[in-house]
Amino acid sequence: MDYQKVLTELEDLVLETYSLWDHNRIGFQWRHYTWNHTKRVRAMGMELGRKVGGDVKKLELAGTLHDITKKYDGEILTDKEGKRVTSSQGFWLNEKLKPSQQNVVTELYDRYDLYNTVHHDSGAVITEKILVDFGFDTDFVEAVRSIVFAHLKPINITDDDFKILYKNIENQILYDADTMDPNIGYTAFFRNIHIHAHFAIQRNGKFELQGYVEGLPKFVDSKDSFVNHLLTDVAREVAANRQTRSRNLVTEMNQELENLEINRKYGLLGVIEYFVSEVEDPDFAYQLNYLQNEWIPQRQKQLTNGNLSSAERDDAQAAIDRVTTFTNDLEAEYKGLI
Ligand SMILES: [Fe+2]
Ligand SMILES: [Fe+2]
Structure with missing residues (x-):
């Protein structure tokens, strides 16, 4: 065979x-x-x-x-x-x-x-x-x-x-x-954002970025109980690491709210808005690939060619770096590596 x-x-x-x-x-x-x-x-x-x-x-x-x-x-x-x-x-x-x-x-x-x-x-x-x-x-x-x-x-x-x-x-x-997949880790975040956006748009006609981001720590906390109910030690270890990573991510996202203009364009907040730009039938593999091969390079280019002050440029570069780390981790989760 x-x-x-x-x-x-x-x-x-x-x-x-x-x-x-x-x-x-x-x-x-x-x-x-x-x-x-x-x-x-x-x-x-x-x-x-x-x-x-x-x-x-x-x-x-x-x-x-x-x-x-x-x-x-x-x-x-x-x-x-x-x-x-x-x-x-x-x-x-x-x-x-x-x-x-x-x-x-x-x-x-x-x-x-x-x-x-x-x-x-x-x-x-x-x-x-x-x-x-x-x-x-x-x-x-x-x-x-x-x-x-x-x-x-x-x-x-x-x-x-x-x-x-x-x-x-x-x-x-x-x-x-x-x-684990729908509950713990960035894969769960991707699912959550699309569920949330779908119902928010159905109910209120729009997705509200700030309120969503502020609710994320609670979402991550609510998944703690899943970790201990997994059946194998190896999976519990992966899941605990995913919870830690998700906590850090949603903390960063909340910190990004303090500099909305830069971070909606270059940062994790911009990624959230990119994700919800497709609400009907979002495709995880496509959106991940787009972030890595279009979204990030485009912003890196804009940053180099744009006329930002040096402080703004530093903030924007840090924002892009956060997105790069996020997409690398998202890809690693996709492959079951972390
Ligand atoms: Fe399944
Ligand atoms: Fe199933």
């Missing part, structure tokens, strides 16, 4: 599957989000796997496939009192959205009648069927299937069930990578 070829085919299949629904944004997800998240979780899973001697290939395939049925999820169901409806295992239940086009994944979903399952469960079924078709051996398929199945954890899981579900270190690792 040509593993790289298979991996590429699986990536194409996941991307194709994500494109079968017409809607863009549901709740906290938008079209580009799911694929960017998938790539980040996969990269982090593989890096954590390398650190503890886990099976990186299993993590790579499970990371690629773990949210393959995520697009079926619509709005979270609520009861008459507005409380979220949960399954017997404590998972929030979603309205199910049907795709407007079909492929092999949606055909399997229909054939195995997965409409009443949560996406880690349906994703595990689809993963198993697809990997068998690609000719992977039975033990390998079972291992990858169980990683995908374990990427969500039942709320009140018993100790015995926990031991079964998370017997393999890879199962713990993908759970940790998937939990």
